[in-house]
Amino acid sequence: MPEGTAARGAQAPTSSGYSALDRMLHRLALASPARAEMLHDIERAAFLKSAPPDSGNHVFVTGLARAGTTILMREIHATGAFGSLTYADMPFVLAPNLWARLRRSSARPAHRAERAHGDGIEVGTDSPEALDEVFWRVFDGRAYIRPDGLVPHAPGPDLIHAYSDLVRLILRRTGKSRYVCKNNNLILRLPALASAMPRAHFLIPLRHPLDHAASLLRQHRRFARADAFTRDYMTWLGHHEFGATHRPFVFGRAPRGNPEHLDYWLDLWILAHRSLAEVERAQDSVLFVPHERLASDPGLWQRLARRIEATPGPARELRPRSGQPGETGRALPHDPALAETAEALHDALLQRAIA
Numbered sequence: 001m002p003e004g005t006a007a008r009g010a011q012a013p014t015s016s017g018y019s020a021l022d023r024m025l026h027r028l029a030l031a032s033p034a035r036a037e038m039l040h041d042i043e044r045a046a047f048l049k050s051a052p053p054d055s056g057n058h059v060f061v062t063g064l065a066r067a068g069t070t071i072l073m074r075e076i077h078a079t080g081a082f083g084s085l086t087y088a089d090m091p092f093v094l095a096p097n098l099w100a101r102l103r104r105s106s107a108r109p110a111h112r113a114e115r116a117h118g119d120g121i122e123v124g125t126d127s128p129e130a131l132d133e134v135f136w137r138v139f140d141g142r143a144y145i146r147p148d149g150l151v152p153h154a155p156g157p158d159l160i161h162a163y164s165d166l167v168r169l170i171l172r173r174t175g176k177s178r179y180v181c182k183n184n185n186l187i188l189r190l191p192a193l194a195s196a197m198p199r200a201h202f203l204i205p206l207r208h209p210l211d212h213a214a215s216l217l218r219q220h221r222r223f224a225r226a227d228a229f230t231r232d233y234m235t236w237l238g239h240h241e242f243g244a245t246h247r248p249f250v251f252g253r254a255p256r257g258n259p260e261h262l263d264y265w266l267d268l269w270i271l272a273h274r275s276l277a278e279v280e281r282a283q284d285s286v287l288f289v290p291h292e293r294l295a296s297d298p299g300l301w302q303r304l305a306r307r308i309e310a311t312p313g314p315a316r317e318l319r320p321r322s323g324q325p326g327e328t329g330r331a332l333p334h335d336p337a338l339a340e341t342a343e344a345l346h347d348a349l350l351q352r353a354i355a
Contacts, residue, residue: 023229029091030236036094036138043095043169051168056199058082058167058179059308062186064249064272065241066215068205068291070130071317073182075301077128079310083174084128084181093131094138094166096173130182133238135166136189141238144188149250150240152275153189160196185238187276188249194283201308202283204276206349207291209342210329211321213265216242217332220259251275262334266342273345280352288353296320304354 018026030036059082061073077084085093092099136153137145139162144153155163167179186193187204194202207215223234223243231244240247248255248268252275255268280286287307294300295318305312326343 018229026091026233026236029093030134031232033138033141036134039092039098040094040135040138040166043098044165047097047169047172048165051165051172052177054164054168055177056197057309058181058197058200059203059310060186060193060200061180061182061203061205062184062190063204063206063276064187064212064216064269065184065239066212066219067207068294069182069184072203072205072289072294073128073130073180074317075315076180076305076308076310078316079305079313081176081310082178082180083171083176084179085131085170086126086128088125089131089173093134096170100173128180128182130184130239131237132163132166132170132181133183133185134236135163136185137236137238145238145240146247146250149248149254150185150188151250152191154192155189157196160192184241187272190276190279190286191282194279194285198285200285202286203304203308204280204286204288205291205294206273206288206346206353208325208329209266209269209273209346210262210326210334210339212329213262213269213334213342214329214332216265216268217260217262219243220246220265262329262332263338266329266334266338270338270342270345273349277345277349277352280349288349290350290353292321292325294318300354307354 028035029039059076061069061076063069073084076082085096088103089096089099136155140153140155140159143155144151171177171179186202190202193200220242223230223245226234226244234240234243235245239245242259246259249272251271253271255264255271257264257267259265276286276288280288289304290300294304298315301315301318302312329339
């Protein structure tokens with residue numbers, strides 16, 4: 001969530017930055033799948049014919065939340081080669097051109113403020129964000145969103161083609177020919193999309209599992225105290241990664257234990273990355289990106305940018321984290337055997353990551 005939603009530290013996210021009109025528009029655009037479909041139909045009828053063709057040469061950043069997906073997507077977007085949904089497209093993310101036309105006379109300046117996660121990342125109306133999951137929730141949510149978790153999703157050719165049309169509409173709105181998005185839920189449908197989009201690049205930031213699990217636990221506790229509108233907002237966007245609306249990814253089974261304990265998030269990390277490893281082995285377009293190394297080695301960012309056929313400039317937001325990898329998680333109570341399993345998997349995946 002953008003401006004006005006949280007202060008620094010451990011304060012719970014709130015929706016104090018949203019006026020009554022803002023909240024009404026969000027409910028109008030996002031709460032009803034039928035209404036969202038209708039708005040998207042209007043968008044397609046009005047703008048799809050004038051949208052650019054789909055080159056297929058796009059970039060999708062995915063992985064578990066807190067892996068560094070947002071920072072990586074923002075660095076890629078900052079190259080200037082890519083269009084993306086931004087907070088300016090909210091809440092009518094399935095009708096970006098229609099909404100751009102309607103809001104033209106009342107556009108707000110791009111004021112920036114720390115996002116609701118309290119992690120120092122500042123966002124404004126021009127910031128790219130993980131918003132296209134709304135498409136999958138609206139058109140096929142029943143196939144993968146269950147009361148107790150989110151299961152692997154295998155969209156068919158017609159739905160993937162419709163998603164490509166949404167990408168074209170976003171490119172029309174942004175004036176670009178390539179698309180970049182960050183979507184953590186994309187790991188649920190990664191096999192289907194990687195097979196259907198052979199020219200695309202699918203990037204998976206790989207973070208040390210103990211630090212990663214500790215960050216997920218911290219955000220879970222933070223968002224567990226979110227207010228009602230924030231909970232609705234996260235649900236409308238399809239974000240169930242943590243907090244009061246948490247529903248885990250279910251790869252074979254749900255993670256074991258209590259979300260209030262680090263072991264739960266370590267187990268989730270292992271299950272998710274075992275599944276991702278299988279897809280990476282099968283698809284040349286899927287690439288692990290070592291998070292800590294990317295943040296500390298400017299040359300790796302340059303090599304990655306060239307890999308995705310972008311012209312790299314200096315990294316703007318990639319910064320090394322303090323301390324040694326795993327230090328934050330090791331300070332919390334956890335099962336040493338589970339941590340050993342996670343670290344062994346992490347080390348194996350690092351060998352396959354971009355160097």
